Structures are given as structure tokens and as C-alpha cells.
Amino acid sequence: MIRVQNLVKTFGTFTAVNDVSFEVAEGEIFAFLGPNGAGKTTTIKMLTTLLKPTSGSIELDGLNPETKQNEVRRLFGIVFQDPSLDGDLTAEENMEIHGVLYHVPHKVRRHRTEELLKQFELWERRKDQVKKFSGGMKRRLEIARGFLHTPKILFLDEPTLGLDPQSRNQLWSHVKKVNEAEKVTVMLTTHYMDEADRVAHRVGVIDHGKLVAQGTPQQIKDQTKTESLEDAFLALTGSTIRDESAGSADQLRQFAKMWQGGKR
Amino acid sequence: MSAIYILWLRELKRYTRSRAQIVASLGQPMLYLLVLGFGLGPVFARAGNGNYFQFVAPGVISMSVLFSSIFSGLGLLWDRQFGFLKETLVAPVPRIQIMIGRTLGGCTVAIIQGLLVTAISVIAGFRPSNYLAIPIALCFMLLIALVFAAVGVAIGSGLQDMQGFQLIMNFLVMPIFFLSGAMFPLADQKLPLRIATGIDPLSYGIDGLRSALLGTSFYGQFTDFVVLIALAAILMVFGAWRFSKIEI
Numbered sequence: 001m002i003r004v005q006n007l008v009k010t011f012g013t014f015t016a017v018n019d020v021s022f023e024v025a026e027g028e029i030f031a032f033l034g035p036n037g038a039g040k041t042t043t044i045k046m047l048t049t050l051l052k053p054t055s056g057s058i059e060l061d062g063l064n065p066e067t068k069q070n071e072v073r074r075l076f077g078i079v080f081q082d083p084s085l086d087g088d089l090t091a092e093e094n095m096e097i098h099g100v101l102y103h104v105p106h107k108v109r110r111h112r113t114e115e116l117l118k119q120f121e122l123w124e125r126r127k128d129q130v131k132k133f134s135g136g137m138k139r140r141l142e143i144a145r146g147f148l149h150t151p152k153i154l155f156l157d158e159p160t161l162g163l164d165p166q167s168r169n170q171l172w173s174h175v176k177k178v179n180e181a182e183k184v185t186v187m188l189t190t191h192y193m194d195e196a197d198r199v200a201h202r203v204g205v206i207d208h209g210k211l212v213a214q215g216t217p218q219q220i221k222d223q224t225k226t227e228s229l230e231d232a233f234l235a236l237t238g239s240t241i242r243d244e245s246a247g248s249a250d251q252l253r254q255f256a257k258m259w260q261g262g263k264r
Numbered sequence: 265m266s267a268i269y270i271l272w273l274r275e276l277k278r279y280t281r282s283r284a285q286i287v288a289s290l291g292q293p294m295l296y297l298l299v300l301g302f303g304l305g306p307v308f309a310r311a312g313n314g315n316y317f318q319f320v321a322p323g324v325i326s327m328s329v330l331f332s333s334i335f336s337g338l339g340l341l342w343d344r345q346f347g348f349l350k351e352t353l354v355a356p357v358p359r360i361q362i363m364i365g366r367t368l369g370g371c372t373v374a375i376i377q378g379l380l381v382t383a384i385s386v387i388a389g390f391r392p393s394n395y396l397a398i399p400i401a402l403c404f405m406l407l408i409a410l411v412f413a414a415v416g417v418a419i420g421s422g423l424q425d426m427q428g429f430q431l432i433m434n435f436l437v438m439p440i441f442f443l444s445g446a447m448f449p450l451a452d453q454k455l456p457l458r459i460a461t462g463i464d465p466l467s468y469g470i471d472g473l474r475s476a477l478l479g480t481s482f483y484g485q486f487t488d489f490v491v492l493i494a495l496a497a498i499l500m501v502f503g504a505w506r507f508s509k510i511e512i
Contacts, residue, residue, distance in 0.1 A: 048354050050512045074356040084347035088278045100270040101355035129281070 001026040001153060001185040002047065007056035009042050016042040018209035019056070024202075027183040029175070031190065031200035033233060036242045039209040040189040041081055044157050047187070048078055060153060077102075077151035079143055081158045081189075087131030091122055091141050094130060095148060102149040109148070116144040120170065135162050143171055147178070154178070156188040160195065172199050193230040203229070207237040267357040268365040275336065275369025279376070286380075293328045293381045297321065298388060300447065313449065321385040322473040323446030326408055329378040330466055333409040334437055336370025337416015337503070341423045350512055363507040367417060367500075371409040378405045392477040400485075401476040407492040408469035412440075414499035421506040440466050450482040465495050 002024040009017040017039040024030040034040050045051040047058060049065045049072055058065055065072040085094050092113065099109035117123040120140040130138060139162055146154070156175070160168045172195065178184045190196055196203055197217045204214040213220055213236055217229050224235040279286070301317040301324070308316035343349040352362050382390075392398070419432055443457075444466035453461065461467045472488035475481035481488070 045512065050350065050353060052511065070356055070358060073354055076354075078354055080347065080350055082347055084349075084351040086274065086278075086348045086351075087346065088281055089274065093274075093277070097270050097274060098351070098355075100266050101352065101357050103356065 001028070001061055002030075002187060003057075003059040004043075004047070005057045007043065007046065007058065008054045009039075009046060009051065010054045015209050017046070017053075020206065020209070020211045021056075022204050022211060022214055024185055024187055026185055027179065028202060029179055029186040029188070029200045031188050031196035031203040032206065033189065033193070033196055033203055034206035035237050038206045038237075038242075040206060041157055043206070044078075044155055044187070044189065048076060048155060049073060075151060076153040076155060077146050077149060078155040079146040079157065079159045081161065083138055083142065085130045085138060085142060085145075088129060090127050090129055091117065091133070092126040094141065095145055098145045098148050104149050112148055116147055117141075119174070120144045120167070136164060136167065139163050140167055143167075147174065150178070150182055151184065153185045153187065156186065156190075158189050158191065160190060160192060168195070175199065193228065193233055197229040205233060205236050212236050265361075267355075267361045268368065271352070271362060271365025272369040272372065275366060275373055279373045286377075289328070289332065289377065290380060290384070292331075293324045294384060296327065296447075297324045297381070297385060301388075317389060318391070318478060319449070319474075320447060321382075321390040322477050323444070323470050325378050325381045325385065325405070326444070326466060326470045326473055327441055327446055328381045329374045329405050329408045329469075330412050330441060331437065332374035332377040333370055333412040334416040336373060337367070337413050337418070338420045338423065338429060338432065339370070340366075340417065340420030340507075341425075341429060344424075344512065349510075353510065353512065359508045359510075360504050363417060363504050367410075367413045367503070370413045370416070371406065374409040374413070375402070375405050378409075393479045394477070397476040397479075401473055404469055404472040404476060404488070404492070407472070407489075407496055408466065410496040411465050411469070411492060411499055414496065414503040417503035418499065418506045421503070421510050440464055443467070444470050445482070446470055465492070468492050468495075 004023070005021045007017055007020045008015070020039070020043060032040050032043065042051065046053050047060065047065065049069050052066055060072050061075055063072050063075070086097070089097070095113045095117070096109065099113070104112070114123065117126055120143065122137060122141055122144065125133070125137070130141065133141065143159055146156070154175070159171060163171065175186055176199065179186055188200070200217065202214065202216050203220060205212050205220070213223060215223065220232045221227065221229060224232040226232040226235055297320065301320045305316040308314070308319070313319070340349065353359070355362075392401075419436075423429065423432070443460050443464040445461055446466070450458075450461055450467065450471070468483060468488040468491045471481055471483050472485055472492065475485040475488065483491075
């Protein structure tokens with residue numbers, strides 16, 4: 001379903017993704033693991049038409065995201081790592097915009113919105129502006145929105161960041177459900193190795209833009225002669241802590257907080 | 265089509281929900297209108313140019329349309345930083361539709377804003393010479409809004425942070441406003457200023473609005489109309505092209 005060959009992305013002199021190749025079969029859950037700044041999000045952005053690769057090729061269901069943008073966008077759904085909600089609109093309106101943009105028929109949209117908002121315990125607050133939500137609630141809404149339409153491929157970029165264990169469980173059981181029932185191919189990134197171990201059929205470990213290992217969680221553990229995926233991960237990527245420079249987005253959020261008392 | 269509608273509606277909802285912002289954005293036009301309008305009145309009259317308040321009101325109305333529309337385009341910057349832009353960019357909708365929806369929303373807001381300032385001007389004593397020409401005045405407001413919403417999108421597509429925004433504000437938006445003849449008559453100016461005002465698109469918008477509301481014009485209503493239509497078309501295409509190139 002996803003085929004990536006010799007993918008490279010450079011920003012100036014910095015190589016974010018360096019000659020990465022992998023494949024994800026239809027109906028598979030693939031976890032993409034790596035320390036901060038390893039190139040996970042950049043790879044996902046290239047897969048989801050938000051960035052153009054410097055070189056290499058990508059195929060999603062046989063389509064190239066660079067040339068067949070709209071066809072490809074029809075195929076996938078994505079939950080982003082950082083917020084992508086409109087804070088001035090209510091939870092319900094955010095769902096509605098998503099439904100319209102993804103061509104979900106009106107009736108289905110109403111029905112699914114209710115179902116999903118109830119499932120993620122946001123139904124009571126559906127008429128509230130999103131900027132009044134807590135971080136966890138925003139996260140849940142974002143995930144609920146990602147499930148509003150049924151894509152062939154689902155990208156989840158650190159979906160559980162900042163979620164409590166209850167919501168995390170809810171999320172993964174939902175992911176497993178759509179994966180099994182509707183054969184949705186899932187590609188996810190996470191920093192929680194136990195989640196990857198539990199959910200993913202296969203994992204790929206990326207570090208400094210290079211794919212250093214891939215296989216089933218068991219294969220990775222065997223390969224590094226470790227007991228848990230977390231130990232395997234540390235064995236593969238070392239234990240130094242990575243610095244990520246604060247991007248302009250972070251700076252602007254700071255700025256906005258200063259001016260609006262963190263309303264958004 | 266429904267994508268355009270929902271994004272248009274979003275802009276409107278955002279506008280009507282930020283009441284504080286609506287009031288705040290009326291502050292500046294009111295200063296120009298009431299303080300400059302009445303303050304410079306005696307000098308203007310002594311120079312034999314008639315009623316300054318009548319003269320400046322269309323300029324201030326245009327100013328509020330200008331600011332409102334260019335900021336709607338630059339609003340891309342906020343959407344980029346707060347993430348909503350990504351949500352629309354990965355959706356299976358041609359980017360041109362997303363751009364059109366946003367832009368029409370921004371234009372609608374700009375026109376509402378322009379009408380609010382018109383209402384304030386009328387309350388303060390502004391009297392259009394011809395009430396039948398109000399549809400023509402609206403048409404010019406729309407053209408101003410379209411031109412500058414497109415400029416905003418074209419710039420906003422490439423803008424990454426707040427510093428850039430300040431730069432645009434000081435070196436583009438304010439010059440466009442001051443060089444437009446909003447505050448002073450275009451007639452009898454020295455050559456450098458005549459050239460500068462001549463290449464400022466807002467000059468034609470304000471001139472058109474004055475011709476509709478007051479019946480006086482420097483370039484001629486038809487010229488104003490043609491220049492603005494042509495500019496709007498070119499800038500829309502350019503803005504759409506820039507928007508289609510956005511990478512996050």
C-alpha cells in the first residue's frame with residue numbers, strides 16, 4: 001500500500017531524511033520509531049503531499065503524491081503531531097468542516113460525528129469553542145476527527161502525545177478495530193515503545209534520517225538481543241539526548257500566549 | 265463547491281465571534297475620520313477645497329476594507345502556525361477551491377467592515393451626493409477587497425513568522441494607504457508623488473469610491489474600474505499560484 005524508495009529530503013545543508021526505503025502492505029500496522037528530530041514527521045509530510053521530496057520515489061496505492069495530489073489525498077486520513085483545529089469554532093463545527101472537505105455525505109457525517117464525539121467523551125462539550133478545551137480534549141477531538149471519514153491509509157503522527165491512559169487505550173482499540181474490520185493500513189509514530197510493541201505488526205527505526213532497522217517487534221528484539229522494544233530502541237539509536245531547535249511555530253505560539261493569555 | 269462554502273462560512277463565523285476584534289478594528293478608522301476629518305477641516309476649507317470630512321470619508325472607508333482584506337490573506341500565517349492550514353491542505357479538495365473559499369470569506373468580512381465604517385461616517389455627518397450610486401460604491405469596495413485579499417494570500421503563502429508580518433505592515437500596507445490619496449487630493453501633485461500614487465492600486469479604488477459617493481473623480485470612474493478588474497484578475501491568479509506552492 002505504501003512503497004518508499006531511496007527517499008531523501010534536504011533543507012539547505014541539513015539532510016532530514018537520508019535514503020529511506022520501506023514498504024507497508026495493505027491492512028498492516030506499521031510503527032515508525034525514532035528519537036526527536038530523526039525524520040519521522042518529515043517523512044510523513046512527504047507521504048501526505050505536504051512536502052516535496054528532494055529525491056527518491058513514493059507510491060501510495062500505486063499513486064505518486066507529487067503528481068497525483070488530489071487522488072492521493074482522497075486515500076488517506078491523518079492525525080497530526082501538533083494541533084490542527086480551529087480554536088474559534090466549536091467541536092461540532094470542526095468536525096463538520098472536516099466532513100465537508102472529505103466529501104462525507106451529510107447524514108453519515110451527522111451520525112458519525114455523534115458516535116465519535118460520544119466515544120471520545122466530547123459530546124457534552126460539542127457546542128463549546130475549541131480554544132476553551134484542555135490539551136487532552138483537543139487531542140481527543142483531533143483523533144475523533146481523523147476517524148470521521150474512512151480512509152484506506154491512516155497516518156498517526158504521535159497521536160498519543162499528552163493523552164491519559166484511558167484515551168490512549170480508547171484510541172488504540174479504535175485503531176485496531178478499523179484496521180481489522182475495514183482493512184485500513186495504518187502508519188504511526190510514537191515515543192511509547194510499549195504501544196508500538198502492542199499495536200504494530202511491523203516497526204521501522206529511524207535515526208539521523210536513516211532507517212537503521214525494520215521488521216516485526218520480535219525480529220527487532222532478536223536482532224539486538226534485548227528483552228523489550230524500548231531496550232532494542234536504545235541499543236539501535238544510542239542514549240544521547242537529541243536537541244530540536246525551536247521552530248518559528250513554537251516562537252509564534254509563545255508570542256500568541258503572551259498576547260492572548262494562551263487562549264488558543 | 266461545498267468546500268468553498270464551508271470555508272467562506274468559517275471566515276464569517278470567526279469574524280462574528282470576535283466581537284472585541286470588531287470594535288478594535290473600528291478604532292483606527294474612527295481616529296482618522298473624526299480627528300483628521302474634523303481637525304484638518306478648517307485648513308482644507310481655507311485652501312478652497314471644500315469640506316474635508318466629505319473628502320476623507322471614502323478614503324477611510326477604503327482603508328478599513330484594505331486592512332481587513334489584506335489581513336484576511338495574511339491570516340494564512342496564523343492558520344499555518346496554529347495548524348488549521350494543514351488540515352485544509354491535506355484534504356482531497358483542489359487547493360484553488362480552498363483559496364477561493366478563504367478569499368471570498370475575507371472579502372465578505374472586509375465589505376462588512378467597510379459598511380460599518382460607512383455607517384459611522386454617515387452618523388458623524390457624511391452625506392453621499394448620490395444615494396443611487398451606492399451599488400456602484402459597493403462594487404468598488406468589493407474590487408478593493410478582492411485585489412488586496414489576493415495580495416494578502418500571495419504574501420501570506422510565503423510568510424513564516426511574526427517578524428515578516430511587521431515588515432509587510434510597515435513597508436507595504438502603510439505605504440499603500442498613505443500613497444493612495446485617501447487623505448489628500450491627487451490633483452496638482454509633484455511628479456514623484458504622482459507616479460507613486462499612480463502605481464498604488466488603492467488610489468484607483470478610492471478614486472472610484474469617491475466618484476460613486478461624491479461624484480468627483482481624478483482618473484475617471486471607467487479607468488478606475490478597468491484598472492481594478494484587471495489587477496484583481498492578475499493578482500488572484502498569482503495568489504492562487506503561490507497558494508498552490510505552499511509547503512509546510
